Amino acid sequence: MTEIIIQIVMAALGSLGFALLYRLRPEHLPLATLGGAVAWGIYLLCLKYTENIFASALIATVFCTLYAELFAKAQKTPATVLLIPSVIPLIPGSALYYTMSGLVQRNLEQAWFYARLTIQFALAIAIGISLVWTFWAILFQRKDQPQDN
Amino acid sequence: MERSRADAYEFLTIALEMGESLMACGAEVNRVEDTISRMGFAYGAIEMNVFVITTSIVVTMELSEGNSITLTRRITAPLSTDFRKLARINNVSRHFCRDNTPLDILREEYEKAIRPTTKPIRMYIGSALAAGAFAVFFGGNVFDGIIAAIFGVLICYFQRELSPLAPNPIVYNIVSSFVIGLGVCLAARFIPGVNLDKIMIGDIMLLIPGVAMTNAIRDILVGDTVSGTMRIVETVMWAGAIAAGFIMAYWIVW
Numbered sequence: 080m081t082e083i084i085i086q087i088v089m090a091a092l093g094s095l096g097f098a099l100l101y102r103l104r105p106e107h108l109p110l111a112t113l114g115g116a117v118a119w120g121i122y123l124l125c126l127k128y129t130e131n132i133f134a135s136a137l138i139a140t141v142f143c144t145l146y147a148e149l150f151a152k153a154q155k156t157p158a159t160v161l162l163i164p165s166v167i168p169l170i171p172g173s174a175l176y177y178t179m180s181g182l183v184q185r186n187l188e189q190a191w192f193y194a195r196l197t198i199q200f201a202l203a204i205a206i207g208i209s210l211v212w213t214f215w216a217i218l219f220q221r222k223d224q225p226q227d228n
Numbered sequence: 229m230e231r232s233r234a235d236a237y238e239f240l241t242i243a244l245e246m247g248e249s250l251m252a253c254g255a256e257v258n259r260v261e262d263t264i265s266r267m268g269f270a271y272g273a274i275e276m277n278v279f280v281i282t283t284s285i286v287v288t289m290e291l292s293e294g295n296s297i298t299l300t301r302r303i304t305a306p307l308s309t310d311f312r313k314l315a316r317i318n319n320v321s322r323h324f325c326r327d328n329t330p331l332d333i334l335r336e337e338y339e340k341a342i343r344p345t346t347k348p349i350r351m352y353i354g355s356a357l358a359a360g361a362f363a364v365f366f367g368g369n370v371f372d373g374i375i376a377a378i379f380g381v382l383i384c385y386f387q388r389e390l391s392p393l394a395p396n397p398i399v400y401n402i403v404s405s406f407v408i409g410l411g412v413c414l415a416a417r418f419i420p421g422v423n424l425d426k427i428m429i430g431d432i433m434l435l436i437p438g439v440a441m442t443n444a445i446r447d448i449l450v451g452d453t454v455s456g457t458m459r460i461v462e463t464v465m466w467a468g469a470i471a472a473g474f475i476m477a478y479w480i481v482w
Contacts, residue, residue, distance in 0.1 A: 089365035092357055093433070099354025100384070100434075101254070102312045102346045155322070156315040159256065163311075163439055167358075170438035173366040173429045179471045180425065183478065205445035212450065 083123060090119035090168035098164040107160065110150060114165025118143050122169065133199045136169050140207025143169075148215055162208070171200035231272055236291055237299075238331055242338060243267050244301045247285050249342055250317055254309035254439075257282065257447055257455045263321045270325040281455040282462075306391065307440070316341035348388065355384035355434060363430025371422050375415050376430030379408055383434045397462075401469035405435060409477030417481055428474065435470050437463040 094115025098108050118139045125135035147162035174196040181190030231239075246267075247260045261278045268276035268289050275290035283303050290296040320337045323329060329337070359380025360373040368376070386404045394400030408431055416424035441463040447456030 086365055089361045092361035093365055096354045096356070096358025096361055099350050100358060101309045101354075102351070104312055104315070155319075157255070157259065157311075157318050159254070159259075160311040160315055163254075163309075166442070167433075167438075168365065170433065170436075170442070172362060172433040172436060172438065175436060175438075175467070176425065176429045176432050179474070182471075183475050201441055201445060204442050205449055208442075208446050209449040 086123070087116050087120050091116035094118075094164045094167050097167045101164060103160060103164065107154075111161055111164035114143060114146055114161060115168050117146075118165050119168045132196070133203050136200050136203035137207045139169055140166060140204045141211055144208050144211035148211065152219075166204060166208075169200060169204055171197045174200065231291060233291075233295075233297070235331065236271070236289065236297055239271050239334075240268075240287060240289055240297055240299050242331065242335055244285055244287065244299055246317055246321060246338055247280065248301055248303050248305060249338075250314060251280070251282065251285075251303055252305040252308060253314040253317070254307060254311065255314055256443060257452045258450060260285070263318070266325050267321055270328055281452075282459055306397070309439070310345055312345040313342060316345075351388070352381050352384050356380040359383070359430040359434055361430075362433040363426045366426055366429045368423055368426030368430065369421070371419070372426040373430070375412070375419070375422060376427045379411055379415075379427070379431050380434055382411070383408060383431060398465055398469045401435070401466050402473045405470040405473030406477050407473075408435070409474040410480065413477050413481035432470070437466050441467075 091112045095108060095112040098111035103111055121142050122135050122139040125138045126132065129135060143165040144158075144162060146165060147158040147160075150156075150161045151158035174193045178190050178193040178197055181187065181193060243264050247264050250260050250263060251257075257280050260280045264278045264280075264285070264287055265276040268278075268287070271289075273289045273291055274293075275288075275296075277288040277290075279286045285301040285303065286298070287300075288296055288298040317338070320334070320341050323337065324334050356377040357380075360377030363376035364370070364373040383404065386407070390404060391397075391400050394403070409428070412427050412431065413424065416422050416427060440459055444456045444459035444463060447453075447459065449456075
C-alpha cells in the first residue's frame with residue numbers, strides 16, 4: 080500500500096515538474112499535478128482488475144484526454160496544455176531504459192521483453208488520445224467548422 | 229470585403245509565422261493546419277489548402293476565382309515546448325477569427341504573444357523535480373531521487389544553452405547523454421547505496437522524446453501519415469543517440 084501511495088505522489092510531482100518545464104501558467108499547475116496522480120491511480124486500479132497493461136494504460140489515457148478536453152473547453156486553451164503533463168507518468172521511460180541496457184549487455188531476451196512493454200505503452204497512449212479526439216470531433220467540432228468544410 | 233493582393237500577402241506571411249511559432253512550441257500538426265486554415269477563411273479566402281509537416285508549411289490561399297497566393301515556409305526553429313506561448317498564439321488566432329482584426333493589430337498581438345514567458349529558474353526547478361520524482365517513481369530510493377534531480381538541473385542547462393549551438397539534435401543528444409551518463413555512472417560507482425538504473429531512468433525521462441514519439445503515433449492514427457513517420461524516424465534516431473551516449477559512458481566507467 081505504501082508503495083502505491085509513493086508511486087502516486089511521485090507521479091503527481093513528476094507531472095508538476097514537466098508542467099513547470101513546459102511553462103504552464105501558474106494557475107494551471109495544480110490541475111496538471113492532479114492529472115498525473117489520477118492518471119497513475121486509474122492505471123494501477125485497472126491493472127489490479129484486468130491484469131492487462133495495454134488496456135489499463137489505454138483507460139488511463141482516455142481519462143487524461145477527456146480531462147484535458149473538458150479543461151480546454153472551459154478555459155478556451157489548447158487541450159495539449161493539460162494533456163501532455165497528465166499523461167507523462169504513463170510514458171515508458173523505465174521500459175525504454177531496460178530495453179537499451181538489455182541490448183548493451185547482449186541480453187536479448189530482456190531487451191525484447193522490455194521493447195514489447197515500451198511499444199504497448201506508446202500504442203496505448205496514442206490510441207487512447209486518438210479515440211477520445213475522434214468522438215470529441217464528432218460531438219463538438221461540426222458546428223464551428225468554417226464555411227462549407 | 230475586397231482585399232488587395234499585397235494585403236493578402238502580408239496576412240499570409242503573419243499566418244505562416246504564427247504556424248511556425250506554434251510548431252516550435254510543441255503544437256500538433258493538425259492544430260497548425262487548422263489554425264492557418266481558419267484564419268484564412270476568417271480573412272475572406274474562398275479556399276484554403278494548408279499542408280504542414282514538422283519541417284515545412286505550404287499554403288495556397290484562394291482569394292477569389294483564379295486569384296490565389298501560395299507561400300512556403302521551411303521550419304528550422306528547434307522544438308522548445310512552451311505551452312504558455314502556445315495558448316497565447318492560439319488566443320491571437322481565435323481573436324482574429326472572431327473579430328477579423330486589422331493586420332497591424334494582428335501583427336502587434338502576435339509579437340506580444342511570442343515574448344519570453346517565464347523565468348529560467350522555474351524550468352530548472354521543474355527539471356530537477358521531474359527527474360527526482362521519476363527516479364523514485366520507478367523504484368529508486370531517496371538518494372537516487374536527489375542525484376537524479378541534480379543531473380536534471382544539468383540536463384536543463386544543456387537543453388537551454390548547448391542545444392542551440394549543436395549542429396543537429398543527434399549530435400547534441402549523443403554529447404549531452406554521454407556527459408550526463410558519465411556523471412551518473414561515476415556517482416553510482418563511488419556513492420554507496422544508490423542504484424545506477426533508477427537514476428538513469430529519472431534522467432532519461434527528461435531526455436527521451438517520449439512526448440514526440442506519442443505525438444508521432446497519434447499523427448499517424450489521425451491521418452497525418454507523412455509528418456508522423458518523419459517524427460517517428462527522428463525520435464528513434466534521437467533515442468538511439470541517447471542510448472549511444474549512455475553506453476559509451478557506461479563502458480568508460482565500468
